[in-house]
Amino acid sequence: MTDYATLEHNNRHYQRAADLMQQAFDESSAEGDTHRRANMLLSKLVSLSFLNGTEKEQQQLYRQAKRILDTDTDTLAWMPVNFYIAANYLKSTGQYQEALDMYNQGINHCDHIDTGFNTDYIDLVTGRYDLYVNGLHDMTTAYRLIEQDMAAFDNRAFNYYTTDQLDYLWAVYNLTAKNSEEVFTVFSYFMRITQATFSIFSQAGGNVAQMARYMVRLYAEFIDLYAFYDDWSKRIDLRSLSAEQRNLMDTYKSQFNDVVKALSDIMEQMGLSATSPIPVSVDEEVFYAFLSAQEKFYSTIRPDEQKVREVMDRHMGLTREANPSEFVNVCLYRMNFLNGKGLYGETKTLYEKQMKPYAEAHKLADAVRLPVASLMAATCQALGDARSMLPFARTYYKEVKDIMAHNYPLLTEQEQNNMAKRFGDPSFWLSATLATYPDKSKISGEVYDAVLYRTGLQLRSQRETRDAIMRSGDKELMALVDSLNRLRGEMERTQGYKPTLSSEEAQRIYPTVAKQQARINALERTIVDRSAPYRSAAPLDATWQQVRDRLHEGEAAIEFIYAHPLWMALVVTPGCAEPQAIPLSVADSLSNALQRLGITNPTTLARKLYNERAIDLYSLLWRPLEPTLKNISRIHYATQGLLSTIAFAAIATPDGHYLADRYDLCPLTTTAQLLHPATERRPKTMVAMGSIYYSDRQRQQVAAGDMTAARGDDELTFDDFSNADTTVRGERASMRYHFKYLPFTRQEISDLRQAMAGTTMRVAEGSEATEQTLRQQLRQAPDVLHLATHGFFIANSAQAVSMPFFKQRAVSVDDAMQRAGVALADAEDTWTGAASPADDADGILTASEVANLNLRGTQLVTLSACETALGNYTFEGMFGLPRGFKQAGAASLLVSLWSVNDKSTAMLMTSFYRRWMQGATKREAFRQAVADVRKAYPQPYYWAPFVLLDAAQ
Known part of the structure; x- marks a missing residue:
């Protein structure tokens, strides 16, 4: 009877299947309350879930089945699948904690009888991953469980792969963030999937029909990767790449084409076509995946609007009644496609006639509500309908804010970066609505609050975690942080930048880096967890x-x-x-x-x-x-x-x-920041560095009085780097391969000693101004940190990899915090690639390294250098040196927007510190110092590069 019911369900005769399961349950009453009979009730519930208006009956069935699940412990074989069905039902109705309990009971049962990675176990653990990510929005726990389960998976040392194991690898891969930071992890998982797929294919004797499901998934993923690569290659500036790099891109594209063609041939062998009937050997889910792949194929690889529409029409027709969740996904893809073509009216019609009725009849999953809100906000804006846009904008903000608020305090830095990239600016659509909203005063306060929330969100979270660690006094926890920093250095050194990385080198390097990344991720999560008891309660949102x-x-x-x-x-x-x-x-x-x-x-x-x-x-x-x-x-x-x-x-x-x-x-x-003004007090301690020798050769040249040689030849033209006054020369900019000696910083440091008389000063100059010395001097945070040196900010990774320093740090070039920094003693050889000392002693202090310093209690950091206010800007702030110093705990920053003039800078700094020490506030001292410089140098180029940031008092 149950087999007959299952057959009816698979043929979409859902009411008939439900009736047969009820009949089987009634006829087996003599058996008592067993898990086998509970399965009949839960199977009936599954069939009814496809029928509108049966929600109350589903609830009754669940309660009846749960009573059995809570009492019967005999029929072991049915336990895992029952817990799985019950958990899925609870998850679909938004009862997430109850669903988690069901998943855990099923997993504990599998662990108890040691089922290994069989179908039931894989379904339960992957269902739990999905619940944590898309229901509870707890990425931290999801990723931790994935790592634990993957370790157990690897430890089993399978002699051969099974399709169950392949399903598990796919589930893990689909939940892994697809971005540059996790590229090695993603690559490792995908290569294992490819290897397992063809291994099983070989075990099956090359039987295409048996491997249809997996070959289609592989085909679809390759098309996704191709589309991603194609979009990326269109967005980058090819002029910033070398000829060798451009050739490599062409090679990769050709290889993608070859793989996609080979997989396309396999699709033909299976008889798969968007217009032909579904082959008997292929189940519906596989065919839906094939249609999705074809939609992307004709959208990106071989653009053909008519074919895309034909495939989408077929896809929607097949799924509208048979598979509502798949139907929603097709609608989303179609809406994206239409908006990409500028056909916003069609998108609106599709939403109102297809998507909205479904949303009203069924609760849209969390993973669907966000893209729907974003797509419809964009559609309404394009149609000039700000009033209709507002509800979608509010939904988007609320959903993303809830996810971020729940997760950010518990996530590692990398996971926070991934989340920020995944969801973007939570306030984006609210701000965009404001642009054309008729009565702006009705929503201006709402938008202002949203902007306050999103700005510095990650900074606040990371700073609180770091502060908590420092406050804790937990030596073991601090040792973990040191270990984390060492691991990051090891990973950077594992792979230098190689534009022509061979397949042999890739096979050697990628597994190593993937393991290092996994160790880093695990250690970061341990640190986050162990610091939790020391962290303060989350503050209320500013308004x-x-x-x-x-x-x-x-x-x-x-x-x-x-x-x-x-x-x-x-x-x-x-x-x-x-x-x-x-x-x-x-x-x-x-x-x-x-x-x-x-x-x-x-x-x-x-x-x-x-x-x-x-x-x-x-x-x-x-x-x-x-x-x-x-x-x-x-x-x-x-x-x-x-x-x-x-x-x-x-x-x-x-x-x-x-x-x-x-x-x-x-x-x-x-x-x-006005809600947390800094307390103004006269500084008592100061750490300062200046008159730095960036190479031993410079030291010798200065000692010999050869300032011209020590300063080197400017690579930029005279007009670029000075004005008509030839006595004012020597800006604090790092040339592409050379840090010049800055003679006026010697006088600047000398003047500082006088201006800061009465304070305890720790000064390092010349060859003594090393990175290690700075770290030692900052073991106790000073009131003021002053660095008179070269600064740098490299705008993008394409530019960075052309520089010797970054060629040895290819893993870092995508991180803006690694592409900004200041130069200290002996930086020259590191910058030019002549030497590769340890990161904490290489003379290059990056913004990322700065963020790991402890500057809690430091009133002011002055970066008397060029472009130190610059960085990569995202919705939540600037990523560069200012970010690093704020994350380290500094209250205020004095930084520059462009390459500063050596002499005028020395004048500004001397005047600023003198007035501050005489009793003016930082802000007033800065204003007066700027006025002093203007008298000598009236042009804004000289008096306006510096900004005093966060000096509210």
Whole structure:
């Protein structure tokens, strides 16, 4: 009877299948309450789940089955599958904790009788992974369990693969983040899947029909990888690649084509075609996967809109009634496809006629609600319907915020990075809605709060974890952190950058790096878990009202935001009823104007923007604000994205002055900083470095009085790096292969000694200003850290891998925190590749290394160097040196936007410290120091590069 019921279910006769299972249950009553009979009830529940209006009956069946599950312990064979079905039902109804309990009971039973990696066990553990990721949003536990289970999987040392094991590898692979940071882990899993697939294929005697399911999955994944690679290759600037790298890209593409063609031939052997009947040897799920692959094939590899539509029509027709969840996935893909073609009206119709009715009849899974909200927000915006867009924008923000709020405190840094890349800016669609919303005051406060939440989200979490470790006094925990740093160094040294990595080298290196990455991931999670008891409770979200209540008369707080497609400003003033949302300009207007200048060097660009006023920044970014800023003299402001590179103080006003002449401009990483102002006190301790010899040769040249030789020849032109005053020469920029000696930093350090008289100073100069010395001096955090040296920021990985320093650190080039840093003694040989000392003694202090320092209690970090305010900007802030020092615990930063002039910088620093020590606040001392420099050097290039960040008091 049960077999007959299963046959009816597979033929989609769901009511008939349910009736037969009930009949089997009734006829076996003499058996009593056994797991076998519970399975009949649960199987009936599964059949009813395909029929609308049966929810109450499903609940009754579950309660009846659960009573048996809680009492019967005899019929062992049925236990795992029953717990699995019950868990899936609970998960589908949002009862996640109850579902977890069912999964755990099933897994514990399998462990007790040592079933090994059989079908039941694999179904249970992979179902539990999915529950943690997509239901409980607990990625930390999911990844930890995956690592534990994969270790057990590897320890079994199978003599051959089974399809059950292959299913398990696929489940793990599908839950692994697909990004550059996890590339070795992903590659390792995928190669094992490929190996296992063809191993089983060989064991089956090359029988294509038996391997249909797995060959189709492999085919679909290769097409996904091809599509990803094709999209990536279109987005990168090929001009930044060498001829060798471009040839390698062509080779990879050719190899992809060969593999896809070979797999396509196998698909034909199986009789698979998007228009033909489903072959008898292929089940429906496999055929759906094949159709999905064909949709992507005709979308990306061989674009053919008509064929894509034909395949999607077939796919939707087959799944609309038979498989609702698959139908939703096809609808999502079609919506993406239509939006990509600019057919937003079709997308809206598809949603309203197909997706929305389903959503009203069934609860959309968490994994579906987000992409639906994002797609429909984009669709409504393209159609100019901001009111319809708002509910989707709110849904997107709420869902992503809930996921991040639940997970961020528990995730490792890498997992946080992965999550940020996966979900993006939670406030993006709310901000975009604001751009065209008719009554902006209705939602401006909502958007302001969302911006406050997202900005620095990761920084807050990571800083709290680091602070907790430092507060704990747990020596074992601190030793784990040291071990983690060593492991990261080992992985970097395992693989240097090789643009022509052979397959033999890849096979040798990738498994090693994959194992190192796994050890790093496991250790990071151990650290996160062990530090949990020391972490403070998560603070409540900051609100715009709290920011408003911190303002004094004559002050304003501004969040500059990207609200697609505009730059906008959210302005809060004392006593305001809501933030004022002010459109500034179309974002492309600024970026296009900058591109037309054709300048990539920040220093040359600064001259054009602020000395020559090549772009009217006032009209683009400030003029619309003026009516709101009447009677305002002090402005606390935070920027986003491209605006983080703009020196607002140097924006010229129509009357021939600058914004710095009208306002006291106070830049912040977020205006929420006003809720946690720093306590101003005169510094008592200081660590300073300057007059650094970057090579032994420089030391000899300076000792011989040959300053010209020590400073080297500029690679850039005279016009790029100076003005008509030839006595002012020598900017603090790292040339591509050479750190020059900076003679004025000797005087700067000497002046600092005088200005900081009365403080305890630890100064290192010349060859003594090493990275190891700095680390030793920072074992006790000083009030002030001052580094007068070269700084660097490499904008992208393509540029980085052309530099010797990064060629030996290929694993790091995708990390912006590794591409920003400062140079200390003996950095020259490391930078040019002549030497490869340990990372903590190589003379190059990267932002990533800075983040691991302990600067809790440090009032100010001054980076008297070039471009130290720059980095890669994401929705939650800038990733570069400022991020590193803030993460390390520094309160305020004095950093630069472009390559600074040696002499004018020394003047600024001396004036700043003297005034600060005389009793002025940091902010006021900085304003007066800038005024001093302006008297000697009126052009903004000289007085405007530095910004004092987060000096709220």
